[in-house]
Amino acid sequence: MKVKQISVFLENKNGRLAEVTRILSEGNISLRALTIADTADFGILRIISEQPDKTLELLKEHNLTARVTEVIGVRLGDKPGALHEVMEVFEKNKVNIEYLYSTLMVQDDQVVIMFKVEDIDYGLEIIKNNGMEAITAF
Amino acid sequence: MLIWNSKAECDNRDDRKVQQLYNLKKLVRHVYETIPFYKTKFDEVGVKPDDIQSMADIAKLPFTSKDELRETYPYGLLAVDEKEIVEIHTSSGTTGTPVLAAYTEADMDMWSEVTARCLCMAGGTPDDVVQNAYGYGMFTGGLGVHYGSHKLGCNTIPAASGNTKRQLLLMRDFKSTILTCTPSYSLYMAEVAREIGIDFKELSLKAGIFGAEPWSDNMRKEIEQKLNLKAFDIYGLTEIVGPGVSAECEAHNGLHVNEDHFYPEIINPDTGEVLPEGEKGELVFTTITREGTPIIRYRTRDITWLWHDECPCGRTTVKMHRLLGRTDDMMILRGVNIFPSQIENVLMRIEETEPHYQIVIDRGDSHLDEVELQVEVEPSFFTDETKSLERIKNKISAEIKQELGISMMIKLVEPKSIARSEGKAKRVMDKRKL
Numbered sequence: 001m002k003v004k005q006i007s008v009f010l011e012n013k014n015g016r017l018a019e020v021t022r023i024l025s026e027g028n029i030s031l032r033a034l035t036i037a038d039t040a041d042f043g044i045l046r047i048i049s050e051q052p053d054k055t056l057e058l059l060k061e062h063n064l065t066a067r068v069t070e071v072i073g074v075r076l077g078d079k080p081g082a083l084h085e086v087m088e089v090f091e092k093n094k095v096n097i098e099y100l101y102s103t104l105m106v107q108d109d110q111v112v113i114m115f116k117v118e119d120i121d122y123g124l125e126i127i128k129n130n131g132m133e134a135i136t137a138f
Numbered sequence: 139m140l141i142w143n144s145k146a147e148c149d150n151r152d153d154r155k156v157q158q159l160y161n162l163k164k165l166v167r168h169v170y171e172t173i174p175f176y177k178t179k180f181d182e183v184g185v186k187p188d189d190i191q192s193m194a195d196i197a198k199l200p201f202t203s204k205d206e207l208r209e210t211y212p213y214g215l216l217a218v219d220e221k222e223i224v225e226i227h228t229s230s231g232t233t234g235t236p237v238l239a240a241y242t243e244a245d246m247d248m249w250s251e252v253t254a255r256c257l258c259m260a261g262g263t264p265d266d267v268v269q270n271a272y273g274y275g276m277f278t279g280g281l282g283v284h285y286g287s288h289k290l291g292c293n294t295i296p297a298a299s300g301n302t303k304r305q306l307l308l309m310r311d312f313k314s315t316i317l318t319c320t321p322s323y324s325l326y327m328a329e330v331a332r333e334i335g336i337d338f339k340e341l342s343l344k345a346g347i348f349g350a351e352p353w354s355d356n357m358r359k360e361i362e363q364k365l366n367l368k369a370f371d372i373y374g375l376t377e378i379v380g381p382g383v384s385a386e387c388e389a390h391n392g393l394h395v396n397e398d399h400f401y402p403e404i405i406n407p408d409t410g411e412v413l414p415e416g417e418k419g420e421l422v423f424t425t426i427t428r429e430g431t432p433i434i435r436y437r438t439r440d441i442t443w444l445w446h447d448e449c450p451c452g453r454t455t456v457k458m459h460r461l462l463g464r465t466d467d468m469m470i471l472r473g474v475n476i477f478p479s480q481i482e483n484v485l486m487r488i489e490e491t492e493p494h495y496q497i498v499i500d501r502g503d504s505h506l507d508e509v510e511l512q513v514e515v516e517p518s519f520f521t522d523e524t525k526s527l528e529r530i531k532n533k534i535s536a537e538i539k540q541e542l543g544i545s546m547m548i549k550l551v552e553p554k555s556i557a558r559s560e561g562k563a564k565r566v567m568d569k570r571k572l
Contacts, residue, residue, distance in 0.1 A: 007520075039528065041549045042551075046522070063553075065517050
């Protein structure tokens, strides 16, 4: 299943990130993952939350430039080599990964890694065919 | 298409010249005899009223600068008794002492006449509803257009600038057909309209008359497309009369100067030499029919050129090209002369950006001019990847380099983060200590 990630365009200036976290906090949004890709003058904040639609709406209401990007969340055992297993499968099947990051979830000795791949449907199929689990939502 | 005053606007050029010379001679004699400021200046260069025998002799007269207008404020250049004055305006200048424009009854008639002409040039008729979103008050923009609209017999909505949501509601409820405001404000209106769900295609606007700041052909296209109207340029300045000095007709090929009242010249801004028709330089005006505060050879600092052609509209008045900038707006960056309108032109070509921008000029440790161009990202082009945003940056940078010949640092900023102006847009922040 595809997971909705919210991406936000942020200028690199004081207080901009705090502004976002304030909006999310006031909106009672539970975060599951948060990562920033940055360049010299702007950054892209990527958020996984329990309420993606509400998150997007809140941010837009506050005049932030935000959009939904679909990503895959793969559940892995919390043990050495687990990530490598997925990477091998992706490599073998030529799934292009644009970026990945880990979430804040550790449960029953399992973690979730988020993947943004070029072709999401193909990526999901590969995960399924290799007996791995893609999460449906948080 | 209606021509407001075909006698004056479509006159034989030789006949007009005779009239211009008559008025010029009368004015020169009057200011020489009644205003000490002019007498002193004419005496300094040794010119007497009798030396004016042809329009070309105007070049013998000294220029008048904005600084001189400030120095003689408030009534130093008044050419009539104070009791003859029925209205005054001061310049919209944001710095220093203001500049006075005083109007007699006859001046008011003339002003209404020339602005009515401009409204007609944009296709205006007495059946139109003119929503006037120029600033009212001491600024001449609002009232000048207002008087012209009355003269023409239009339903006039004195909306003034600002309160953008109300502007849009007025437009919708009273079916405004002509909008008058600054070009940058019109684009801001388009933005607000989208936010509150008003579609310009459902409004009744047919024409927009935009002025008070330089704009580009690409900005015109953008305005026409976003506001669903025909955009016309209007030009004027408080020192001369206010709006109504010149305007575009439906040919959209230059602005017809109301030269029976405002005699234009183009000069080399460095030497003061009068340039032949068709050459680019600083625009200079002599208000040959003003009574209250007439001006001899006023240096506008505006850069343009003049020409005559056989305009399909039938008017024979001289044309000026839309402003290319101002001599004092011109930036010299690493030795290259740059007008903000050139940057605007580049941005308008790039669909991934909004036409809202700001230029920040600073001089870094290297003592070289560093120019940062802040550009708003068009929200629909925001993607999740840094590389696509970097691609937009590189595209802007390459186009700027090609168009202007200099490199600028491009900074993408969030949509709506650059301050919007409801009057003249402040495009350049020069932090250099020059």
